[in-house]
Amino acid sequence: MSQTGIRRGRFRRSPLGSKWTPYIFLVPAMAYITIFQLVPLLQEIYLSFTKTSLLNPGRNVWVGFENYIATFQSESFQQTMLVTLVYVVVCVAGSVGIGLLVALLLNSRFPGRGIARALVTIPWAAPGIAVAVIAVWMLNAQYGVLSRFLSGLGVAVGEGGVLDDPNLALPAILITTVWQLFPFTAVVLLSALQSVPDELVEAAHVDGAGRWWTFRVVTWPVIRPTIGLIAVLMAIWSIRRFELIWLMTRGGPLGTTKTLVIDLYSQAFDSKQLGTAAAIGMVGIVISLIIVVGGRLVANAAERNS
Template identity: 75%
Template sequence: MGSRWTPYVFLLPAAAYIFVFQAIPLLQEVYLSFTRTNLLNPTRSEWIGFDNYTRVFASSDFQQTLGTTAVYVIACVVGAVGSGLVVALLLNGSFPGRGIARALVTVPWAAPGIATALIATWMLNAQYGIITRALRAIGVDVGESGILDNPDLALPAILLTTIWQLFPFVAVVLLSALQSVPTELVEAAEMDGANRLWVFRVVTWPVIRPTVGLIALLMTIWSLRRFELIWLMTRGGPLGTTRTLVIDLYSQAFDSKQLGAAAAIGMVGVVIAMIVVVGSRLVTRAAEKDTA
């Protein structure tokens, strides 16, 4: 146990798992993205170099997909982190029934994604959906086809559903971070006449900022990978207005039967995720140097 190899022995099982179930499939996907491979006959593939990437980036549909993905990810991160922070600040205060409120706020996160998508779809149904009926009752025109079949309303509906499911996790994590804010500093600032906004800016924010950065990074990666909710609610429609990278990947692989093109789209997603992670680390290090 005193050997210098002991730490590596403990790391070996996790490293083996990552290598077998993540590194090898990733390398296979990289190879697949440079081939023309049909889903119905995957053993016969033809090496075509960068043709899949050239065809994908030349497609106007894929450019729309990238734009939709960017809007979806940014809106989910800003909406989930922002609403989660507000809820965490409210739950951090003292009020009757605080324990019950903290328990109830976790319900959307605890609900399975498939159940959330199905319930949201029923509530937004054009004929009997309660949300559709409520909007029509107050004079909001959602069209005869309903919200999810409306190109202008489908993406906002999915965004609101996603944020509703994600914000409880953010709230719980940030509530835990708020517990570490020194109460004596808050009390000292309040005694000096600082208002709540100034206390949050000077005392609270520097403490919870690393947690906010980490949770924003996690939300970004999860939003890039989110599939079941979008697929069950709209399948990427109408007119491709809710088609994200993972939806496009699935369509290429299982509808068009083109595994090579699907792998190329998947690698684009991997590169975007890596850029986000590296960018996040650079921003974090710059913030740490400024603080120091």
């Protein structure tokens, strides 16, 4: 063997230094997504076109779009879609709006700001199950603190309590959900506010701009992409929210708090209809995709106009 051949054999490049290195590191993530995400999704798509019972899941009868047609023609599902829409809109608007106000407050200088920043994260850090149990206890008709408070204000609360009242159950769940979600948006928006250049803020103040004009011209363009992203995330998380609603009302009373996820669970484990549940799940996936794509299009349009 020649001296050149020996040198080439000695200094052969390692596979980790080749062009395939990035793909090698992607293999574990792709395997996880394929096994735990893609395969179940394909199974759900197939189930949505079949009549499958939970008691005998191995026996499938192909029914085509029958599950989707029956689902959309159901009046209870139409009510479920309306409740889901109200739940998502209020949760997104409430969590982002309150989170922005709290972030603006925490971004200013005042004594005890560090302690306030730590305390504001408590609702988000609390487990959803614990939040639901505490909310049910506080809204209990006999010894609930909030039920007595509402009664003192003259708000009529039935014998079953707030959560058994069709007019009060959904607002109670919305308030509880927003209370748990807004700390996350506040922390994210606080980090976005800290990226606003101090020089621009000071220049606006020197030019005589007030707080509102400074926020509109200087702060808003910087934090707008973050607000758009957090709004999309909150919308998707609101559609998927299950444990809080289930533990507080189980979708009742009279279906006034039944969202897509609650309806999916009821169809699968109460009615034992896996095909119908899969169809409802696919509706939720399509809605989530529409939210993501719509959010991206709105963000691109805003960037072009700015």
